[in-house]
Amino acid sequence: MGNIAVENIGKLGFGLMRLPRLPQGDVIDVAQTAEMVDLFLEAGLTYFDTAFVYGGSEEATREALVKRHPRENYTIASKLHASSQPNADLARKELEISLERLGTDYLDFYLLHAMDKNNYETYKKYGLWDFVKQEKAKGRIRHYGFSFHDQPEVLDRILSEHPDAEFVQLQINYADWENPNVRSREIYEVARKYEKPIVVMEPVKGGALATPPAEIADLFKSIRPEASCASWAIRFVASLDGIMTVLSGMSSLDQMKDNLSYMKDFKPLDQKEMQAIHQAMAAYNNIRNIPCTACHYCTDGCPMNIPIPEIFSAMNTRLADGAIARSKQMYEAAVAGRGCAGDCVGCGQCQQMCPQHLEIINLLKECSEAFG
Ligand code: SF4
Numbered sequence: 231m232g233n234i235a236v237e238n239i240g241k242l243g244f245g246l247m248r249l250p251r252l253p254q255g256d257v258i259d260v261a262q263t264a265e266m267v268d269l270f271l272e273a274g275l276t277y278f279d280t281a282f283v284y285g286g287s288e289e290a291t292r293e294a295l296v297k298r299h300p301r302e303n304y305t306i307a308s309k310l311h312a313s314s315q316p317n318a319d320l321a322r323k324e325l326e327i328s329l330e331r332l333g334t335d336y337l338d339f340y341l342l343h344a345m346d347k348n349n350y351e352t353y354k355k356y357g358l359w360d361f362v363k364q365e366k367a368k369g370r371i372r373h374y375g376f377s378f379h380d381q382p383e384v385l386d387r388i389l390s391e392h393p394d395a396e397f398v399q400l401q402i403n404y405a406d407w408e409n410p411n412v413r414s415r416e417i418y419e420v421a422r423k424y425e426k427p428i429v430v431m432e433p434v435k436g437g438a439l440a441t442p443p444a445e446i447a448d449l450f451k452s453i454r455p456e457a458s459c460a461s462w463a464i465r466f467v468a469s470l471d472g473i474m475t476v477l478s479g480m481s482s483l484d485q486m487k488d489n490l491s492y493m494k495d496f497k498p499l500d501q502k503e504m505q506a507i508h509q510a511m512a513a514y515n516n517i518r519n520i521p522c523t524a525c526h527y528c529t530d531g532c533p534m535n536i537p538i539p540e541i542f543s544a545m546n547t548r549l550a551d552g553a554i555a556r557s558k559q560m561y562e563a564a565v566a567g568r569g570c571a572g573d574c575v576g577c578g579q580c581q582q583m584c585p586q587h588l589e590i591i592n593l594l595k596e597c598s599e600a601f602g
């Protein structure tokens with residue numbers, strides 16, 4: 231497992247991408263975030279994950295965590311997003327800015343963000359593999375790796391060309407484990423072949439597995455009536471071998487409490503529970519689904535202010551459960567005061583940003599036809 235002391239990192243990591251918001255305006259609720267941070271640390275957990283491109287997250291982390299707790303009591307991961315910068319100098323500058331925003335002089339983990347076949351070329355062109363190596367030598371980074379969104383062959387190529395990467399961050403969840411478009415299991419197996427510690431992102435698939443189709447929810451309830459559906463999703467990935475930690479992007483104190491209730495003293499899935507997960511995987515394979523993780527990378531630059539992930543979430547509810555009335559309500563709530571699916575002008579900005587490589591323009595056309 232490289233030189234990262236994987237066993238010392240709790241199996242739950244605090245993902246800081248979807249922090250709670252104040253009711254007035256789109257502002258992070260730092261007071262609630264601080265309460266969540268305190269509960270997380272009290273549970274003996276230590277891994278905090280933010281990124282340069284998570285608007286306001288690094289600053290909120292400084293206020294809720296860095297200013298309030300001794301630096302040696304936790305670890306921070308942040309990320310450099312090359313493709314959002316026009317040149318190498320500005321891309322390198324991201325580290326400086328992240329350190330300033332966070333109010334710290336080092337990062338425990340630093341990731342080249344959203345690596346895929348295309349971005350890989352940008353990271354090479356900007357010389358960023360050398361950059362992270364140099365920053366590690368200077369002590370501003372303790373460990374470096376990358377987060378990944380592509381096919382297993384691409385991961386194999388990157389890890390064969392960069393054996394120095396100390397860890398990888400992968401999108402793994404039970405619904406996509408055998409999904410032929412996502413190939414989650416094969417991606418996991420490539421990382422294991424190279425013996426890289428794995429940080430898991432999106433174990434609950436952007437929140438979708440917190441409310442799975444009724445047949446899956448009923449199956450889980452029949453075995454553990456008290457357990458949330460999200461707990462099944464997180465415990466599945468945390469039960470896999472080689473997992474360094476599982477990130478949960480928590481948005482409220484209640485989500486934190488629920489996660490801690492089963493991750494504080496984590497127990498891997500037993501045989502009966504694993505069987506249920508395999509049944510749920512099979513059920514998901516028969517359901518068409520838009521694999522959007524609600525990361526919102528696509529929405530900032532949309533000239534029509536279309537709430538793309540919320541529209542896809544409504545569509546997934548319709549596809550999964552045939553819940554036409556409920557999905558229409560979700561759609562109408564999402565587009566109130568904003569652009570609707572039919573307003574898309576096909577500029578393609580969103581598709582360039584989507585780490586899941588979704589054909590957003592075509593999917594929005596489909597949603598427009600479904601929801602009118
Ligand atoms: S293609 Fe459509 S949804 Fe995407 S950014 Fe342009 S207008 Fe918005």
Ligand code: SF4
Pocket residue numbers: 521522523524525526527528529538539583584585586587588590
């Ligand atoms: S469509 Fe793509 S970029 Fe937009 S929220 Fe979904 S996964 Fe993220």
